[in-house]
Amino acid sequence: MDLNYHSKLLEAAVSEFSRLPGIGRKTALRLVLHLLKQEKGDAEALGNAIIRLCNEVKQCAVCMNISDNETCPICTDSSRDHSIICVVESIRDILVIENTRQFKGVYHVLSGIISPMDGIGPGDLTIPALDERLKQGGVKELILALSATLEGDTTNFYLYRKFHSPDLIMTTLARGVSVGDELEYTDEITLGRSILNRIPFEVKSEK
Amino acid sequence: MDLNYHSKLLEAAVSEFSRLPGIGRKTALRLVLHLLKQEKGDAEALGNAIIRLCNEVKQCAVCMNISDNETCPICTDSSRDHSIICVVESIRDILVIENTRQFKGVYHVLSGIISPMDGIGPGDLTIPALDERLKQGGVKELILALSATLEGDTTNFYLYRKFHSPDLIMTTLARGVSVGDELEYTDEITLGRSILNRIPFEVKSEK
Numbered sequence: 001m002d003l004n005y006h007s008k009l010l011e012a013a014v015s016e017f018s019r020l021p022g023i024g025r026k027t028a029l030r031l032v033l034h035l036l037k038q039e040k041g042d043a044e045a046l047g048n049a050i051i052r053l054c055n056e057v058k059q060c061a062v063c064m065n066i067s068d069n070e071t072c073p074i075c076t077d078s079s080r081d082h083s084i085i086c087v088v089e090s091i092r093d094i095l096v097i098e099n100t101r102q103f104k105g106v107y108h109v110l111s112g113i114i115s116p117m118d119g120i121g122p123g124d125l126t127i128p129a130l131d132e133r134l135k136q137g138g139v140k141e142l143i144l145a146l147s148a149t150l151e152g153d154t155t156n157f158y159l160y161r162k163f164h165s166p167d168l169i170m171t172t173l174a175r176g177v178s179v180g181d182e183l184e185y186t187d188e189i190t191l192g193r194s195i196l197n198r199i200p201f202e203v204k205s206e207k
Numbered sequence: 208m209d210l211n212y213h214s215k216l217l218e219a220a221v222s223e224f225s226r227l228p229g230i231g232r233k234t235a236l237r238l239v240l241h242l243l244k245q246e247k248g249d250a251e252a253l254g255n256a257i258i259r260l261c262n263e264v265k266q267c268a269v270c271m272n273i274s275d276n277e278t279c280p281i282c283t284d285s286s287r288d289h290s291i292i293c294v295v296e297s298i299r300d301i302l303v304i305e306n307t308r309q310f311k312g313v314y315h316v317l318s319g320i321i322s323p324m325d326g327i328g329p330g331d332l333t334i335p336a337l338d339e340r341l342k343q344g345g346v347k348e349l350i351l352a353l354s355a356t357l358e359g360d361t362t363n364f365y366l367y368r369k370f371h372s373p374d375l376i377m378t379t380l381a382r383g384v385s386v387g388d389e390l391e392y393t394d395e396i397t398l399g400r401s402i403l404n405r406i407p408f409e410v411k412s413e414k
């Protein structure tokens with residue numbers, strides 16, 4: 001649909017919206033017309049939030065998470081266990097893991113994953129910064145929480161080769177049947193691994 | 208999903224995005240993280256396009272279409288037939304009709320439709336401005352191009368009662384079977400109307 005918008009301003013806004021992932025020109029037009037119908041302040045708030053985000057957001061100097069300050073609230077939180085670092089691919093993974101409320105250590109964002117197909121090598125990631133953190137000492141465990149893909153496994157292997165030492169426990173996320181999944185619909189590789197890595201059966205006391 | 212974003216800036220941007228129609232907090236987060244990955248200029252361009260749109264876009268003084276200037280390009284186009292006014296509900300309808308390239312008259316945007324259920328009466332629409340245009344003379348035909356809904360029919364009837372005169376042809380869009388539709392799947396009311404309003408069969412010369 002290549003519409004004539006009769007307004008350069010409308011056309012510019014639709015073009016910019018349609019560059020977002022998953023938003024085509026039709027959806028972009030719908031969003032822009034919605035903004036036009038709103039109070040002027042509402043639409044401006046969106047514009048300003050985007051501009052402020054781009055101009056003011058910082059990268060945490062320690063873990064590379066995004067942050068409003070030099071260091072992110074997770075790295076400055078003294079109640080967290082700074083001896084356990086969970087290595088993740090992106091900021092998004094931190095949000096997801098934090099949401100589980102099961103992890104009280106700190107993070108390190110690799111800002112990507114080794115993927116020769118996409119031309120991403122170890123040099124494109126924040127591995128030197130992680131090296132620096134480990135050299136400062138005090139870290140007991142490195143949890144490799146990357147995707148269960150070929151690229152994730154490659155990166156895990158690279159990190160293991162680089163950082164393994166008798167003083168550092170290196171772990172990775174448990175692979176297995178998802179909670180709530182029926183065995184019938186679990187893929188063979190996952191099911192196979194979950195048999196190999198079977199764990200002692202525990203009866204949890206119900207609350 | 209009520210995430211702790213660890214960044215007020217990120218949270219503000221996600222909140223603003225999630226106020227858009229059809230965009231939940233998950234999608235909003237995906238869009239915002241996408242913007243963060245882009246070059247700073249790209250994301251700023253979106254923010255600026257939104258702010259400029261809200262602050263600089265005008266309503267055409269004649270037809271109420273949106274416009275970069277006082278009068279929109281359609282109303283200022285002397286090659287168009289200003290004696291035929293097509294009455295539409297919203298700006299979006301103008302875009303759709305223009306896209307058919309079948310209409311060379313001008314428009315009038317009602318900015319809504321009479322809908323007692325939503326508390327929208329004739330007084331909330333741009334009917335006085337349309338009255339003014341008709342009183343200035345020179346208009347031969349008024350095409351009522353509103354939705355084929357109860358509200359559309361109510362508005363059509365209201366406009367007919369208000370404006371009908373021997374000097375003004377009032378027409379509405381043809382209702383009938385959609386081009387490409389199979390009869391089997393056409394609803395009964397549409398099919399019934401298309402039989403009542405049948406048109407002479409024409410053999411069109413193929414190019």
